[in-house]
Amino acid sequence: MRGVRRIWKGRQSPVPTVPGNPVPTVPGNPVPAVPVGFVEAELFGGVRWHQHWEVFGGVYLPGHNPVQLLLEYVGLPDDLTGKRVLDVGAWNGAFSFECERRGADEVVAFSLEDPDLSGFNRLKAVLDSKVNYVLGSVYNLDPQVMGRFDIVLFLGVLYHLRYPLLAADMLRSVTAGQLFVETHVIDDCFIRPGKGSSEAIPLAQVAPVLRDVPIWQFYRRDELGDDRSNWFGPNVTAVLEGFGSAGFEISLLHRWGTRAAFRAEVVPRADFEGTYDGQDALVPLLDGLNLSS
Numbered sequence: 087m088r089g090v091r092r093i094w095k096g097r098q099s100p101v102p103t104v105p106g107n108p109v110p111t112v113p114g115n116p117v118p119a120v121p122v123g124f125v126e127a128e129l130f131g132g133v134r135w136h137q138h139w140e141v142f143g144g145v146y147l148p149g150h151n152p153v154q155l156l157l158e159y160v161g162l163p164d165d166l167t168g169k170r171v172l173d174v175g176a177w178n179g180a181f182s183f184e185c186e187r188r189g190a191d192e193v194v195a196f197s198l199e200d201p202d203l204s205g206f207n208r209l210k211a212v213l214d215s216k217v218n219y220v221l222g223s224v225y226n227l228d229p230q231v232m233g234r235f236d237i238v239l240f241l242g243v244l245y246h247l248r249y250p251l252l253a254a255d256m257l258r259s260v261t262a263g264q265l266f267v268e269t270h271v272i273d274d275c276f277i278r279p280g281k282g283s284s285e286a287i288p289l290a291q292v293a294p295v296l297r298d299v300p301i302w303q304f305y306r307r308d309e310l311g312d313d314r315s316n317w318f319g320p321n322v323t324a325v326l327e328g329f330g331s332a333g334f335e336i337s338l339l340h341r342w343g344t345r346a347a348f349r350a351e352v353v354p355r356a357d358f359e360g361t362y363d364g365q366d367a368l369v370p371l372l373d374g375l376n377l378s379s
């Protein structure tokens with residue numbers, strides 16, 4: 087597999103749980119103390135919090151997605167000094183604010199939610215943060231508008247996309263350094279016709295060879311988790327091959343339950359040569375991606 091590496095980190099661990107989630111202290115960027123006059127209900131009330139993250143010492147966003155643990159799984163460095171960061175699918179914004187806390191020079195939170203409703207602007211205000219929110223879709227990322235980023239986060243978004251490979255190409259167009267991906271994977275979650283994900287079986291139970299075949303299971307309805315917002319479930323090999331073909335050297339870092347974490351580096355794009363999609367002029371959607379570079 088060209089441009090693709092598999093790093094297997096032992097046995098699968100269970101889905102991470104929030105209680106006891108360790109919060110590593112980053113030298114020079116401590117979690118700030120609770121400000122005088124801070125009222126927790128004013129920050130948290132009326133917002134759907136997806137992420138769990140320490141805003142101030144001992145004060146956590148009340149969501150379930152463990153920000154520190156996932157960043158550990160994708161191998162994000164503790165020190166982001168001098169880096170330009172893009173957080174695609176930022177939602178509440180905790181991953182973006184954490185990157186700022188780790189010393190990033192500039193952070194752009196990029197997502198589909200209204201930041202006044204998603205809690206992003208509330209967090210930005212209480213943290214006195216400089217993170218910039220841009221409302222937009224991954225399909226519209228444009229290096230001519232936003233420039234390129236040293237670090238791109240793409241966490242919990244891939245399986246929500248109807249056009250996952252287009253997203254990989256668009257992410258490649260704005261990544262100058264590393265891309266960090268976290269996603270649902272189907273290696274242990276193959277959904278059979280007429281069944282839901284609660285009755286899913288391992289792909290290898292269908293046929294052992296399928297583990298090494300890139301497979302994107304399509305969800306037309308709500309078969310994955312009773313959630314209509316899910317379109318495609320890749321297996322690990324599909325993530326490696328899909329992002330590999332977009333021009334990333336990508337490695338699997340960690341797998342647990344039905345999730346997996348990957349780290350990727352930009353490399354020259356080679357797979358488009360001789361393909362129809364490689365002919366920019368004939369494919370308006372890909373125009374501007376400069377696929378030859």
Ligand SMILES: C[S@@+](CC[C@H](N)C(=O)[O-])C[C@H]1O[C@@H](n2cnc3c(N)ncnc32)[C@H](O)[C@@H]1O
Nearest residue numbers: 151175176177197198199223224241242243246
């Ligand atoms: C499950 S949440 C993950 C949020 C966050 N990254 C995390 O891991 O906690 C999915 C996010 O993907 C975003 N999203 C879905 N489709 C998108 C698209 N086409 N472009 C950009 N963001 C998208 C949603 O707006 C939402 O913020």
